[in-house]
Amino acid sequence: MSDDEHMGKRERESEILSRVVAGDVDAFEYFVVTYQKRITRFVYTLLRNPADADGVAQDVFIKAFRALPEFKGQSAFETWLTRIAINAVRDHVRRRRPVVSFSELHASEDDDGPDLPAAFDPADGTSPERDLFSRDIRHRIAEALVGLSPRQRAVFVMKHYEEKSIAEIGEATGLDEGTIKSHLFRAARKLRARLEDLR
Amino acid sequence: MNATRHLGSDEIIERVFPAGDRPVAVPDHLAACAECQERVANLREAWLLDRGAVSGAVDDLPFEFWDAQAAAVMAAVRSGAGEAEDAEGAAIAVVREFPGRARGILRHPAIAFSSLAAALLLVGALSLMRSSGTVPAMKTAAVTSMEKTPALVNDASDEELLVSIDRVLEDSSLAGFLVEETL
Numbered sequence: 327m328s329d330d331e332h333m334g335k336r337e338r339e340s341e342i343l344s345r346v347v348a349g350d351v352d353a354f355e356y357f358v359v360t361y362q363k364r365i366t367r368f369v370y371t372l373l374r375n376p377a378d379a380d381g382v383a384q385d386v387f388i389k390a391f392r393a394l395p396e397f398k399g400q401s402a403f404e405t406w407l408t409r410i411a412i413n414a415v416r417d418h419v420r421r422r423r424p425v426v427s428f429s430e431l432h433a434s435e436d437d438d439g440p441d442l443p444a445a446f447d448p449a450d451g452t453s454p455e456r457d458l459f460s461r462d463i464r465h466r467i468a469e470a471l472v473g474l475s476p477r478q479r480a481v482f483v484m485k486h487y488e489e490k491s492i493a494e495i496g497e498a499t500g501l502d503e504g505t506i507k508s509h510l511f512r513a514a515r516k517l518r519a520r521l522e523d524l525r
Numbered sequence: 526m527n528a529t530r531h532l533g534s535d536e537i538i539e540r541v542f543p544a545g546d547r548p549v550a551v552p553d554h555l556a557a558c559a560e561c562q563e564r565v566a567n568l569r570e571a572w573l574l575d576r577g578a579v580s581g582a583v584d585d586l587p588f589e590f591w592d593a594q595a596a597a598v599m600a601a602v603r604s605g606a607g608e609a610e611d612a613e614g615a616a617i618a619v620v621r622e623f624p625g626r627a628r629g630i631l632r633h634p635a636i637a638f639s640s641l642a643a644a645l646l647l648v649g650a651l652s653l654m655r656s657s658g659t660v661p662a663m664k665t666a667a668v669t670s671m672e673k674t675p676a677l678v679n680d681a682s683d684e685e686l687l688v689s690i691d692r693v694l695e696d697s698s699l700a701g702f703l704v705e706e707t708l
Binding site: 351358362363366367371376384388391487492506510511513514518522 | 538541
């Protein structure tokens with residue numbers, strides 16, 4: 327998207343936001359429809375649980391709606407929404423943490439096959455071996471990501487899954503460049519440790 | 526095999542997951558060492574596989590899923606906005622019910638004590654009548670309705686009640702939710 331397009335989008339969103347804040351609740355649907363896929367993908371990449379991802383993504387929009395009067399427009403709406411998503415995931419992880427460890431969860435689920443509903447299970451089906459390999463890697467990466475702090479996880483996913491620049495990550499998280507790079511490196515190192523035997 | 530040393534784990538990580546935005550220069554050794562190239566390729570493939578899988582999983586969801594998700598959000602948003610308006614209206618109504626003069630009367634000690642005494646007398650009289658069997662205990666409409674309702678339906682209502690309590694609890698935590706400018 328060019329700079330002009332960015333500006334145009336920002337102006338259009340600013341106008342819709344004014345309508346929502348003025349009481350036109352239905353106008354908020356524009357933001358839901360525009361960003362639901364991106365936010366759900368982001369949350370799902372962080373949580374790796376379809377049901378949780380759907381619920382948290384919905385929460386993100388509801389929280390955003392309630393906090394709209396606080397939105398000053400200093401950043402793009404999408405960046406602000408991402409910030410809310412990071413906080414929502416962090417809160418969700420804190421609430422869920424003591425219940426069961428990810429490894430335990432997957433150890434039991436693996437016995438009964440894949441844990442994802444068909445719509446969220448992307449095994450390509452080219453061959454059973456490849457599907458198995460794919461699931462194994464995904465579980466290991468998911469375990470490594472879940473082992474990171476929510477902040478490290480968010481930074482890593484934004485950089486390597488969403489291809490955000492360091493500046494964009496800084497805007498969404500409020501972290502400086504050095505801290506972001508440090509989080510990225512530690513996250514990558516943990517991931518590498520989990521996948522060491524792939525060679 | 527190449528004479529220079531193999532890439533260490535950190536260097537392999539840096540190849541696949543560069544911390545900066547700029548591409549990292551390819552080490553001379555990597556250009557010539559098949560073993561190191563394979564290690565880098567394996568890690569990259571694993572990550573790309575996962576990234577593609579995650580992305581594909583969400584992108585392939587049917588439009589019904591997105592419709593339902595948007596509808597759920599908008600329903601919550603609309604009901605939240607409605608509740609906020611109701612609460613505002615109720616607050617105004619309460620203020621209107623108790624204008625300054627009425628509040629002054631309520632503050633008068635003699636009237637307050639008389640009201641309390643009358644209420645206590647009424648409760649006492651009703652208790653005596655019930656214990657002597659004069660007045661049967663009245664069933665409220667809600668109790669009657671619950672008695673007529675099969676247990677399964679009551680369970681479902683309980684479930685709904687628990688869910689709504691959950692939501693209210695969540696909402697109260699959201700009320701204090703601070704959308705931080707930084708993490």
